[in-house]
Amino acid sequence: MDVTAYVRALGEKARSASRAMARTATDDKNRALFGVAEALDAARAALASANDEDLARGRDKGLEPALLDRLELTPARIDNMIEGLHQVAALPDPVGEITDMNYRPSGIQVGRMRVPLGVVGIIYESRPNVTVEAASLCLKSGNATILRGGSEAAASNQAIAACIQRGLRRSGVDEHAVQVVETTDRAVVDALVTMAEYVDVIVPRGGKGLIERISRQARVPVIKHLDGNCHVYIDDQADADKALAIAVNAKTQRYGVCNAMETLLIAESRVAELMPELAGVFVGAGVELRACERTLAAVKAAGFDCKPATEEDWYAEYLGPVLAIRAVSGLSEAIEHINRYGSQHTDAIVTENYSQARRFVREVDSSSVMVNASTRFADGFEYGLGAEIGISTDKIHARGPVGLHGLTSQKYIVLGEGHVRQ
Amino acid sequence: MDVTAYVRALGEKARSASRAMARTATDDKNRALFGVAEALDAARAALASANDEDLARGRDKGLEPALLDRLELTPARIDNMIEGLHQVAALPDPVGEITDMNYRPSGIQVGRMRVPLGVVGIIYESRPNVTVEAASLCLKSGNATILRGGSEAAASNQAIAACIQRGLRRSGVDEHAVQVVETTDRAVVDALVTMAEYVDVIVPRGGKGLIERISRQARVPVIKHLDGNCHVYIDDQADADKALAIAVNAKTQRYGVCNAMETLLIAESRVAELMPELAGVFVGAGVELRACERTLAAVKAAGFDCKPATEEDWYAEYLGPVLAIRAVSGLSEAIEHINRYGSQHTDAIVTENYSQARRFVREVDSSSVMVNASTRFADGFEYGLGAEIGISTDKIHARGPVGLHGLTSQKYIVLGEGHVRQ
Numbered sequence: 001m002d003v004t005a006y007v008r009a010l011g012e013k014a015r016s017a018s019r020a021m022a023r024t025a026t027d028d029k030n031r032a033l034f035g036v037a038e039a040l041d042a043a044r045a046a047l048a049s050a051n052d053e054d055l056a057r058g059r060d061k062g063l064e065p066a067l068l069d070r071l072e073l074t075p076a077r078i079d080n081m082i083e084g085l086h087q088v089a090a091l092p093d094p095v096g097e098i099t100d101m102n103y104r105p106s107g108i109q110v111g112r113m114r115v116p117l118g119v120v121g122i123i124y125e126s127r128p129n130v131t132v133e134a135a136s137l138c139l140k141s142g143n144a145t146i147l148r149g150g151s152e153a154a155a156s157n158q159a160i161a162a163c164i165q166r167g168l169r170r171s172g173v174d175e176h177a178v179q180v181v182e183t184t185d186r187a188v189v190d191a192l193v194t195m196a197e198y199v200d201v202i203v204p205r206g207g208k209g210l211i212e213r214i215s216r217q218a219r220v221p222v223i224k225h226l227d228g229n230c231h232v233y234i235d236d237q238a239d240a241d242k243a244l245a246i247a248v249n250a251k252t253q254r255y256g257v258c259n260a261m262e263t264l265l266i267a268e269s270r271v272a273e274l275m276p277e278l279a280g281v282f283v284g285a286g287v288e289l290r291a292c293e294r295t296l297a298a299v300k301a302a303g304f305d306c307k308p309a310t311e312e313d314w315y316a317e318y319l320g321p322v323l324a325i326r327a328v329s330g331l332s333e334a335i336e337h338i339n340r341y342g343s344q345h346t347d348a349i350v351t352e353n354y355s356q357a358r359r360f361v362r363e364v365d366s367s368s369v370m371v372n373a374s375t376r377f378a379d380g381f382e383y384g385l386g387a388e389i390g391i392s393t394d395k396i397h398a399r400g401p402v403g404l405h406g407l408t409s410q411k412y413i414v415l416g417e418g419h420v421r422q
Numbered sequence: 423m424d425v426t427a428y429v430r431a432l433g434e435k436a437r438s439a440s441r442a443m444a445r446t447a448t449d450d451k452n453r454a455l456f457g458v459a460e461a462l463d464a465a466r467a468a469l470a471s472a473n474d475e476d477l478a479r480g481r482d483k484g485l486e487p488a489l490l491d492r493l494e495l496t497p498a499r500i501d502n503m504i505e506g507l508h509q510v511a512a513l514p515d516p517v518g519e520i521t522d523m524n525y526r527p528s529g530i531q532v533g534r535m536r537v538p539l540g541v542v543g544i545i546y547e548s549r550p551n552v553t554v555e556a557a558s559l560c561l562k563s564g565n566a567t568i569l570r571g572g573s574e575a576a577a578s579n580q581a582i583a584a585c586i587q588r589g590l591r592r593s594g595v596d597e598h599a600v601q602v603v604e605t606t607d608r609a610v611v612d613a614l615v616t617m618a619e620y621v622d623v624i625v626p627r628g629g630k631g632l633i634e635r636i637s638r639q640a641r642v643p644v645i646k647h648l649d650g651n652c653h654v655y656i657d658d659q660a661d662a663d664k665a666l667a668i669a670v671n672a673k674t675q676r677y678g679v680c681n682a683m684e685t686l687l688i689a690e691s692r693v694a695e696l697m698p699e700l701a702g703v704f705v706g707a708g709v710e711l712r713a714c715e716r717t718l719a720a721v722k723a724a725g726f727d728c729k730p731a732t733e734e735d736w737y738a739e740y741l742g743p744v745l746a747i748r749a750v751s752g753l754s755e756a757i758e759h760i761n762r763y764g765s766q767h768t769d770a771i772v773t774e775n776y777s778q779a780r781r782f783v784r785e786v787d788s789s790s791v792m793v794n795a796s797t798r799f800a801d802g803f804e805y806g807l808g809a810e811i812g813i814s815t816d817k818i819h820a821r822g823p824v825g826l827h828g829l830t831s832q833k834y835i836v837l838g839e840g841h842v843r844q
Contacts, residue, residue, distance in 0.1 A: 019761060019785075019787070022784075022785065022787065023784060023785050096784065102806065104804065104805070104806055106799070106804060108795050108799055108804070110804075110805045110806060113783070113784075113791075115787070117817050117818070118787070118817060200817050200818070201817075201818055216641075219638075221643065221816070221818040239840065241840065242839070242840030245840055245842050246840060246841075246842060248842075249842035249843060250842075253842070253843055339441060348836075350840075361535065361835050362444075362445060362518065362535075363441075363444065363445050365441070365444065365537070365540070365833075366833065367833055367834060368833065368834040368835070368836060369535075369833060369834070369835050369836070370835070370836040370837075370838065371835075371836070371837050371838065372837070372838045372839055372840050372841070373530050373836050373837065373838030373840075373841045373842075374838075374841065374842045374843050376842070376843035377528070377530055377836055377838075377841070377843055378834070378836075382526065382528060382530070382532075382843070383526070383532045383834060384524065384526055384532060394643070395539050395540060395622050395623075395831045396539070396622070396623055396643040396818065396819045396831065397818045397819040399831050399832060399833050399834070400833065400834045401834070409817045409818065409821050410821060411787075411788065411789050411790065411791060411821050411822065412789060412790040412791070412800070412805060412821070412822045412823070413783050413790075413791050413792070413793075414770075414790060414791070414792040414793070414795050414799055414800075415792075415793050415794070415795070416792065416793065416794045416795030416796075416799075417664070417794055418661065418663065418664030418667055418668060418772075418794050418795075419668075419794070419795045419796065419799070420667050420668060420670075420671035420672075420675070420795075420796045420798070421671060421675055421796050421798035421799055421804070
């Protein structure tokens with residue numbers, strides 16, 4: 001198989017479908033979303049058997065239990081995919097929104113209209129439900145999309161793709177608006193991320209290795225989501241109860257997620273008072289602590305186990321039950337630490353002081369900056385975007401959770417009555 | 423000289439200055455802009471002698487007159503630079519603007535705050551006044567910038583750089599907020615566009631060759647401005663006077679600019695009526711016409727010279743007194759032609775028909791889409807951006823004229839009272 005020719009053909013069809021999608025009415029896009037939902041519901045048996053095939057192959061290959069779990073399409077997960085399609089249909093259509101329309105001194109009216117990006121390439125790993133999530137967001141935002149899932153989920157993805165095609169055809173939307181790559185050849189990715197004439201943006205969803213590899217290769221813009229090295233800073237004027245609740249929630253509510261806290265910063269004036277209780281809760285939850293000299297002494301004095309932290313710990317995204325802890329002299333040192341070691345993902349301050357909160361919000365250079373709230377809130381659903389295609393750690397185009405708006409751009413529109421430039 | 427080490431050092435200083443710039447008050451940034459203006463005014467003699475040096479070197483090297491003209495810093499151009507600094511100081515500060523702040527069902531408040539991009543690298547060619555324009559926009563938007571001008575303007579750029587440094591120092595703004603590269607070694611560009619840890623975005627300003635080369639090399643996002651292959655479509659329901667005024671202005675008001683019309687599309691029903699007069703005005707202005715079969719006959723019948731257009735003409739950006747002309751059956755064919763051959767820069771329809779106008783605006787996929795107005799209006803000043811760092815033909819981040827907002831991003835801010843995620 002000539003992979004380059006195959007991907008080019010996908011690209012050509014996607015480009016042409018993207019023109020049609022850009023002018024597709026909201027109603028028709030919603031009808032397509034409902035159509036896909038119905039097709040999924042009607043294909044539960046086929047989905048289950050395709051998924052069984054993937055799971056059996058995965059077990060034979062000795063995939064880890066966590067990976068097998070992500071691969072599984074349980075009836076509840078199929079329900080979730082259907083529910084997700086209904087939710088995206090219920091979201092307002094971002095395309096065509098006109099803003100900032102003003103008369104200029106020359107007499108022309110100038111404003112901006114929200115438009116689709118065009119063709120979005122999505123490259124993801126094992127979870128087959130991403131196929132539906134990504135397709136639905138791209139459809140609603142008027143883009144054509146090329147989806148390239150992981151080889152472990154190949155059969156499941158093709159079964160889902162068949163449902164998507166059925167839904168599109170039934171609703172009269174261009175069936176090439178969503179194309180699922182049929183081969184698991186890795187050369188597809190190389191072709192997709194370098195085909196600037198047919199692909200407007202690449203959204204990789206997966207581990208850091210995948211995203212770094214794609215970013216290096218790409219000749220097409222990439223909306224990327226790298227590390228989530230998130231901090232909670234307990235200020236010298238923090239409310240003790242809020243500090244405890246937020247620090248514990250940010251670390252222990254879920255471990256393997258990008259918006260979990262990885263380093264706890266604490267004003268040195270509060271170490272003696274707060275560290276014993278904090279350490280007790282963390283150790284009780286099975287969290288391994290790695291602390292700076294000042295906090296280490298306080299944790300050990302309270303009778304809990306703790307390792308000394310090294311420079312590498314400040315950079316680490318553990319994605320697990322490990323926490324780095326560091327005492328800082330105050331707000332300035334906290335901000336400096338975050339901007340230096342952090343990954344510009346999500347960082348929070350706990351404080352009752354108005355000026356400290358205001359400064360933290362202004363000066364911390366992260367995609368989400370929080371006051372008295374858990375970093376775990378950094379999420380498209382929690383922010384009211386309805387759904388998210390990913391969380392961007394880039395500064396260009398979109399920062400933080402990326403929803404429908406992140407899959408669009410704005411063009412200028414100018415209205416005149418025969419106006420010419422002098 | 424170790425160019426990589428030199429550029430790294432610039433990058434480190436810029437990164438550190440960008441942190442300071444992000445928290446610099448509007449007043450201080452404006453004071454810096456006025457300070458630079460004063461320093462330029464006080465250094466007119468030094469600027470003139472540095473510029474003479476560049477001009478003499480340019481003449482020795484046999485530079486074209488047009489290039490020598492762009493290189494020249496006349497007293498009027500120095501006035502313009504000073505005036506431009508005052509204008510940028512008068513613009514509202516985009517940094518810190520908070521929008522879309524809403525309470526969510528969880529009780530947290532979520533909104534977005536506009537923030538600088540960080541470090542902006544600008545790579546430009548012969549015009550030394552770009553040094554001041556680019557520096558002023560980056561300063562006002564709270565970014566640090568590294569400026570790399572053309573070797574022809576080396577002495578002028580260093581003289582301007584000295585004024586900028588003086589202005590920054592006098593106003594107490596971090597003097598590394600604006601750094602002008604001191605060597606003309608081309609390896610500087612290679613280092614600058616690949617140094618993702620120190621540079622957040624590259625804005626190339628110059629010819630298509632420069633921009634394509636940079637885009638190919640870059641490992642940093644590029645806001646690029648490629649071709650301006652702009653169209654005016656005279657619809658079958660166009661007002662004849664408006665059609666004539668707009669077509670003539672779009673082509674002949676200035677030739678070497680990206681927003682000039684390169685292809686005129688005309689509904690075939692209007693060819694016999696409008697082509698003779700249009701051809702007369704164009705030929706009278708010295709414009710060479712290259713027409714499709716149908717319009718060629720009409721132009722020749724009216725007694726004017728005309729060549730047959732080839733397929734390449736539909737793709738061409740002439741940047742000069744040449745115009746391609748094509749008759750189309752109507753709106754659909756016009757939109758198809760523009761989306762196929764155009765460069766997604768600026769395209770206009772002339773029509774009195776409401777539905778045709780509405781369809782053109784929705785379906786033409788260009789950064790500026792106009793109704794009954796000349797393409798020459800596509801410009802940051804005309805759009806009310808105050809100034810522009812360039813015109814983007816990208817879809818990601820910024821489309822069309824890029825002003826202060828295009829040099830910023832938005833981060834999410836979340837305010838709670840001890841909220842944790844359930």
